[in-house]
Amino acid sequence: MILNKIFSSFIFTETLNFDNKKINNYCLGHLKKEINQTDLLDLNNENIIDLKNTINNKLNVVKDLIGLKKKLKLEINEAWCNNNSPTVTTVPHNHVSSVLSAVYYSKVENNSSPLEFLNPNSMLDYTFKPEFIEDYNDLTSTRWTINLKENLLVIFPSYLIHYVRAGVDNQRISIAMNSKFCE
Ligand SMILES: [Fe+2]
Numbered sequence: 001m002i003l004n005k006i007f008s009s010f011i012f013t014e015t016l017n018f019d020n021k022k023i024n025n026y027c028l029g030h031l032k033k034e035i036n037q038t039d040l041l042d043l044n045n046e047n048i049i050d051l052k053n054t055i056n057n058k059l060n061v062v063k064d065l066i067g068l069k070k071k072l073k074l075e076i077n078e079a080w081c082n083n084n085s086p087t088v089t090t091v092p093h094n095h096v097s098s099v100l101s102a103v104y105y106s107k108v109e110n111n112s113s114p115l116e117f118l119n120p121n122s123m124l125d126y127t128f129k130p131e132f133i134e135d136y137n138d139l140t141s142t143r144w145t146i147n148l149k150e151n152l153l154v155i156f157p158s159y160l161i162h163y164v165r166a167g168v169d170n171q172r173i174s175i176a177m178n179s180k181f182c183e
Helices: 020-030 049-065
Strands: 012-015 074-084 100-108 115-118 143-146 152-157 162-164 172-181
Touching: 012 049, 020 074, 020 100, 020 172, 049 074, 049 100, 049 152, 049 172
Parallel strands: none
Antiparallel strands: 012 152, 074 172, 100 152, 100 172, 115 143, 115 162
């Protein structure tokens, strides 16, 4: 018998090498009091333009790897910073106006809560109930967990619902980016 995997999803992860001090200062400077998320950033600001260009290139590599048209070019069209407070679970959400999204972690203090993605097949565990599972894998999992660390880049299809659970973590600063195809 041959296992044919169908209707798959994915995430790409990579550790980057950036001057996070500059990025963190820029992010913290744009946060408003009591709010954990900045407004949209100036994508050409000197503090983040290298990061943006690097991630933009990687989004186009991923675009080709998953089989989207080579002649189409993805362009990051919005970015914002998150400064997560330890005790707040982010609301599960996706970024449907985008094609591929990216999040880069410029500061992750010890014991950070993981980033979790939900399987878009929300019916899965009605059929494969937890008590039936020997070992969870990509065919049986309803959630996928990424342990966060500084300098980690995560790229994902923008339809995937994701969130971070509340935890005992200390400060965690991330920059999220969305992309669209160039006109
Ligand atoms: Fe998000």
